[in-house]
Amino acid sequence: MRDESITRSAVLRVEGVTRVFRTGTVEVHALRGVDLALHEGEMMVLLGASGSGKSTLLNILGGLDQPTQGRVFFRDQDLTRVSDTRLTAFRRDHVGFVFQFYNLVPSLTARENVALVTEIAKNPMSPEEALERAGLAHRMDHFPAELSGGEQQRVAIARAIAKRPELLLCDEPTGALDSKTGIKVLEALDEVNRDLGTATILITHNADIQRIAERVVVLADGKVVRDEPNPERIAPSEVSW
């Protein structure tokens, strides 16, 4: 257990979380007892080999999935084994997601993709403002098919931040991008984290990206094997790909 003062300022916290996937007779232990806390305004990078359980952990943190064992807290609320309705409300009100393959709705323009979220959020910014923050003000009325990969990812970021979430959970947001566009996306995330104070978790393969984080957590085989602050946080533009 951690120090009291840290616990209190934790936005999101998991205790002893395990997750077992059963497919037929095969059991996969994706997470084997993870304790982790994310603090207000923190920028955390989550590293680990493919299959180490990063996405599984992120999904549980974001209320997309439930742990097999262990507990999940959002501030003072216990999210462990709550109803689907409660989890949906949690995601709706507090979490922004960014995925590797953008997951935009192809039949909606950039602006409309963002509006999809602002329409159901409590205190959203306008889709225009969100897109501006993501650096995409000039392509608001384009359909996803008319945008490059980096631009699509920035629409996804705009969509994630438009509701002013407390949590921004990004699963390999640069995984499908080249270095130049990757850096632009990281810059957008970094800016949101600094300007809006959104606590952010960023999953990546690229070890160099950890240098933009305040804190680096490494997963291996479903367990946290390293969890330490990064004293020399650099700007995304300095990341070497």
Next chain:
Amino acid sequence: MRALDRKLLRDLRLIWAQALAIALVLACGIMLMVAAQGTQRSLEQTRAAYYERFRFADVFAQATRAPRALLPEIAAIDGVALAEGRIAFHAVLDIAGMEEPATARVVSLPAEGGAILNLPLLRTGRMPDPVRPEEVLINEPFGEAHDLVPGSSFRGIFDGQLRELTVTGWALSPEFIYTMAPGTFMPDDRRFGLIWMNEAAAASAKGMDGAMNDVALTLTRGADERAVIDALDRLLDPYGGTGAFGRDRQESHAFLDSELEQLAGLALFMPPVFLIVAAFLVNMVLGRLIGIERPQIGLMRAVGYTRAEVAVHYLKLAALIGVMGLVLGWGAGWWLRNGMLALYGDFFRFPFVLRDFNIAAVVISAVLGLAAVLLGAMRAVLAALRLPPAEAMSPPAPPVFTRGWLDRLIYGLRLRQTSMMILRSILRWPARAAITLFGVSASIAVLVASYFFFDAMEVMTDSVFGQGNRQQVTLTLNQAQTLSVLDDALALPGVRKVEGAYAVPVRLVNGHRDRLSALQGHFAGAELSRLMDDERGAVALPAEGLVLPALLARALDVGPGDRLRVELLAAPREVLDLPVAAVIHQSLGQEAHIGAPALFSALRLAPQVNQIHLLVDTDAMSALHAQIKRTPAVASLTDWSEVRRQFDESLGENLLTMVAIYTVIGVLIAIGVVYNAARIQLAERSHELASLRVMGFTRGEVGFVLVGEMMLLSLLAVPIGWFLGGWFAAGMIEAVSTDVVQIPLLISRRTYAAAAAVVVLASLVAALMVRRRLDRVELATALKARQ
């Protein structure tokens, strides 16, 4: 507009052709429902208003000759509101420009104050002057057929006397909306007319001064019709009463009822088929759409849309398709209803047609239509809701190819790879293949169930005309005569063969059930007019007992071995107790039959005839006609070739219209189903098909994979469709059979073949429409589409 709704409209635009195809199938069902129901209700209201305004009577009776003085007694029967006595009879007419004699029903117009019941509606001209015996009204269609405008004249033969009559006007009557010459099956405006004549003139023509032979009356509200009929029968019995009856036995009313009943049946039977097919199609298309949109569904759930919101989103899409179908169906139904009303209005000569706007039909069809598409959507939507949000974000696992016994079987066939792909695809998506199979077989079934009416009509006409009535002419005599009259008939011009028959109106009674009918006496060795069973051909009359058509037997609840009380309603007015010897199947039969020896021995009379069937030299036909016009003993002449022509014309026209409508409907279903299935296959397999092209397969070979699968399914659907069709046809018969008409269930090979050919061709067209898109698929993009 909300972003999600925008997505909805854009999704819909992407699948517009498929959505339209489904909407059209749904529209067919809605159209039939709304049109048949609307026509039926409008006609019912029209008829009711017509009856009301022109005071159509409730109870009718005929007698030989009753004193007018009886009328106050009749009016005093408990429950009678108004009673009217008339003189009514059939007469032969001699019309200028018409070689053969026409027949007319003559009814008298009461002397003072005019008619109080069954009022003729004057369409043109004026009423006859009561003091001028030669003045008459005729019915409008007869007047039109002969151009007998007011002022023109023609001759009638009343009891052997030739009378010159002058037309003062044309009329219509609620009593004769549907009216036929005695012994015929179809209205014939040229050969059968109505004449309204001054009472005094009618009385003098029939020697009926101070007497009447026809009574009509209306009932007070809440009166017991049965009791009134019994009382009336008791009063008329001494005067040769032939049995009073209510509207249900009045010819015109009963036929209209039968028509309306058929419309109601039509409104109920077919539409569910379309709704079910539409539901399956929605399921297929939406299932596929939701399959493609898995990541989008995952995303909606991830950003916080609830399950209900996601479900509503897709249900809205189904509802939009449903609304499209409803609007199209209502429009088409409205149009079809107006067309049908115009046809019926003309056919029945309604002086006005009330167009009923029935909000209930609209609401019911909306509820049923939407329920169909939403239920169809439900399965697909539930599948979408079961997706855990995290999993929905990852691409679906590739379909699992298991190698079952079927696969081994297919291997054993040593097919070419392209044929193998077809079979594989059917096995891989069995539900989709099943829906295609079902949809195509449903469309074949719809066609079988409509085309078979031609077979039924053929059987019916063959039974009535080809086999049953081989005589060219039937003469109906004013009175029954001994068999020597046949020799007189043989002496008529051009007559080659004569055959006598005997018919008498009867009331058949079994306990509390009774029916007014005619008893037909058949002489042994009859070759011209024979008793026919639709299924078994000519029936030999048993030595004893009655032969009844199934409809009549069912109405009376009797079978072979039971006994029936037979009350003869004309001379010799005996009451017989006869056994039922056999029940036969007749589409149009309403009469009881008996061998002449059995009948006359029961009556203890020498054999008599009152109908004479003739074979005539066609050349001598006009001489015969001329002679008959001068023969008082003959009440009417029926020319069977004319009856048949009328029958074919009138039925054939209706059937052609019906078959045209159902063909369109069947083709729409087949196209809707196959087009959708092929589009989905194309979308799902464009990668695979493009790979084939890259590997060097020709367009034709690749097209074969797509078209071949659809055609294979369509061909497999043929036997299923035939089977379902027999079932639908039986249902149709059930739905449209009435007291008056029973349609035989015999489906010809021609019908099966035509239904299959039309549908398979429609499927081919639909598959080729999709194949054209295959040509437009760009190889590079198709290959890239799936990472």
